[in-house]
Amino acid sequence: MSDEPKIRNGQFLGLPMADLIGGPLLAATEAQMALAKSTAAFIEEVGAMPPAQFNFDRPKAGGGQEGETERVRLDVPLLSIVPIPSLGIDEINFKFDMQVTSATVDPADGEAPGKLRLEGVVAGSGPRDPSADQAGNYNIDIRASTKGVPEGLARVLDMLNSAIAPSVKPGA
Amino acid sequence: MAERATLRSLIRAIAESVAGAQHEVERRQAAHLRSFFDDDLRPVRMPMRVPSTRADAAPGDEDLIEPALLSLLPPSPLRIAEAQVAFAVELGAVEGDDVLVALPETGGAPSAGARGLMANVVIRFREAEIPGGVDGLLAQLSKSRDASAD
Numbered sequence: 542m543s544d545e546p547k548i549r550n551g552q553f554l555g556l557p558m559a560d561l562i563g564g565p566l567l568a569a570t571e572a573q574m575a576l577a578k579s580t581a582a583f584i585e586e587v588g589a590m591p592p593a594q595f596n597f598d599r600p601k602a603g604g605g606q607e608g609e610t611e612r613v614r615l616d617v618p619l620l621s622i623v624p625i626p627s628l629g630i631d632e633i634n635f636k637f638d639m640q641v642t643s644a645t646v647d648p649a650d651g652e653a654p655g656k657l658r659l660e661g662v663v664a665g666s667g668p669r670d671p672s673a674d675q676a677g678n679y680n681i682d683i684r685a686s687t688k689g690v691p692e693g694l695a696r697v698l699d700m701l702n703s704a705i706a707p708s709v710k711p712g713a
Numbered sequence: 714m715a716e717r718a719t720l721r722s723l724i725r726a727i728a729e730s731v732a733g734a735q736h737e738v739e740r741r742q743a744a745h746l747r748s749f750f751d752d753d754l755r756p757v758r759m760p761m762r763v764p765s766t767r768a769d770a771a772p773g774d775e776d777l778i779e780p781a782l783l784s785l786l787p788p789s790p791l792r793i794a795e796a797q798v799a800f801a802v803e804l805g806a807v808e809g810d811d812v813l814v815a816l817p818e819t820g821g822a823p824s825a826g827a828r829g830l831m832a833n834v835v836i837r838f839r840e841a842e843i844p845g846g847v848d849g850l851l852a853q854l855s856k857s858r859d860a861s862a863d
Contacts, residue, residue: 557730557733558726558727558730559729559730559731559733559734559737560734562730562731562733562734562796563733563734563735563737563738566734566735566737566738566791566793567737567738567741569791570738570741570742570745570791571741573789573791574745577786577787580785580786580787581759581782581785581786584759584785585759588759588761589761592763592764614772616764616773617764618763618764620761627787629787629789630789630791631789632794633791641816644718644816646718646722654719654722655718655722656722656725656726657718657722657723657725657726657816658726659726659727659730677800678800678801679727679798679799679800680797680798680799680800681796681797681798681799682795682796682797682798682799683731683793683795683796683797684793684794684795684796685738685791685792685793685794686791686792686794687789687790687791687792688792688794688840690789690790691790692851692852693854694746697783698783698784701756701780701781701783701784702780702784704781705778705779705780705784706778
């Protein structure tokens with residue numbers, strides 16, 4: 542995607558059509574990444590906190606005398622008792638009108654026909670005048686969604702998950 | 714006079730724009746995925762001490778677990794599921810097996826002249842099911858990607 546907006550004589554000339562479509566998608570993707578990072582930060586922060594401790598009495602194990610109790614302590618990792626923020630974008634839908642500002646055809650390359658390149662700007666979002674000339678005005682409607690985990694990534698995650706096993710803490 | 718191109722090249726340009734947008738999103742997501750692995754290609758881990766679950770653990774014993782950060786996050790890549798581009802185009806002469814179309818006049822103001830035959834075009838892209846052959850190929854690739862001792 543192009544990095545610099547095309548400006549000539551102080552006038553914005555438009556962006557390639559792929560950029561106009563890709564811009565909102567990339568914004569959503571980056572928002573998705575930011576949400577994932579906030580989940581990681583939460584896990585890291587809360588995972589490092591000492592466990593919550595609970596003391597309570599319960600009937601003595603191993604058949605003590607009737608009514609005899611013992612005091613037990615429960616250490617519960619905080620991560621297991623607080624909701625972990627796990628927000629993600631499930632679907633994004635955006636619609637806009639693109640006014641074509643530039644349509645150029647590359648020179649033909651041998652037998653291959655010249656490639657057409659479209660550039661444009663987002664047109665105003667006001668009510669459309671049906672009598673107005675709509676030539677060069679492209680109505681674009683994009684819906685993107687998340688659809689499961691790719692097969693390869695699923696296998697990587699399986700391998701990573703199966704490798705989670707406790708080890709004795711150093712120095713214990 | 715507006716520049717002319719073929720209807721086929723116009724539709725191809727629009728399709729390539731949608732595909733280009735999707736490609737850029739995938740490239741960004743791949744870079745994001747890469748950030749969960751270090752320079753030696755090992756997964757970035759998040760060490761945590763948790764109360765021991767070992768049978769012989771004494772009170773207060775802890776275990777260290779080091780799950781890969783990637784396995785703790787919701788992996789949810791975005792994909793274009795449906796895209797629709799609708800526009801009107803002025804049709805011109807037939808050229809071979811294609812039709813010439815007038816490209817929009819650039820520079821802002823639309824022309825006030827009489828227009829020829831206009832066509833309303835709606836192109837709808839939809840994420841397709843993976844064909845059986847590709848599915849089989851991906852399964853083979855996945856098998857060949859299984860971990861090998863290094």
